[in-house]
Amino acid sequence: MGFTFKRRINYYETDRMGVVHHSNYIRFLEEARCEMLDANHMPYSAYENKNVMIPVLGVNCNFKQHVTFDDVIEIKPFVKEFNGVRLTMGYCVTNQKTGEIVLTGETKHCFTDKNLKPIRLQKQIPDFYEKFMKLKQENDVS
Numbered sequence: 001m002g003f004t005f006k007r008r009i010n011y012y013e014t015d016r017m018g019v020v021h022h023s024n025y026i027r028f029l030e031e032a033r034c035e036m037l038d039a040n041h042m043p044y045s046a047y048e049n050k051n052v053m054i055p056v057l058g059v060n061c062n063f064k065q066h067v068t069f070d071d072v073i074e075i076k077p078f079v080k081e082f083n084g085v086r087l088t089m090g091y092c093v094t095n096q097k098t099g100e101i102v103l104t105g106e107t108k109h110c111f112t113d114k115n116l117k118p119i120r121l122q123k124q125i126p127d128f129y130e131k132f133m134k135l136k137q138e139n140d141v142s
Contacts, residue, residue, distance in 0.1 A: 002138070003039055005032035005075045006096065009067055019066040025103055026059055029091050032075035033107065040135065042128050051114045052124050054087070061105040065095065072096040079135040084122045086110050087132070090139075 007028060015021040037043055047054060067073055074094050081088035086108070093103040111121045122129040 002076055002078055003036045005035045005077070007031065007073055007075065009069055009071045009073065011069045014069050018068050020068070022061070022063065025061055025063075025093070025105070028073065028075060028093070029059070029061075029077070029089075029105060029107060032077045032091065033089055036077045040131055042131055046128075047125070050125055052119065052121070053112045053114060053116065054109045055112060055116065056107055056109055057086075058108040059105065060107075061103055063103055065098075065100045065102045067095055067102055073102060078139045079132060080106060080139065082132045082136045084111075084120050084129055084132075085118055 009020055013020050013024045034044055044054070072095075074096050076092045076094075078090050079087070080090035087110070089107045089109070091103070091105045091107075092101060093105075094101050111119050111124070113119050121132070
């Protein structure tokens with residue numbers, strides 16, 4: 001059920017304590033979000049080709065466990081809220097080896113034109129709007 005992005009932790013992503021530095025998780029969430037969009041045939045490049053931007057408005061992370069070099073994490077991004085102008089993505093990150101939850105979080109976004117003025121996705125890219133609505137409904141059911 002849903003999309004899962006797997007990623008191996010690189011040595012350079014760890015800090016002096018040998019654990020992944022907290023700032024890297026924001027990058028991991030973005031990687032997972034981009035891969036999920038690609039998997040649903042809505043790549044970022046398609047938005048940009050239509051002069052639609054998706055800036056990040058906020059990030060919230062709750063750290064539960066740590067991971068270290070060479071661990072593999074699984075990130076499950078999902079559409080938490082969507083109204084055609086704003087989007088909230090949820091994430092659950094687990095350690096593939098232990099199954100423990102490493103992080104839960106969310107990112108908030110809006111859809112804008114190239115001047116960062118909010119737009120309605122339904123008007124600009126209707127088929128992507130419909131795909132987001134379907135992803136949201138799938139999450140509501142689970």
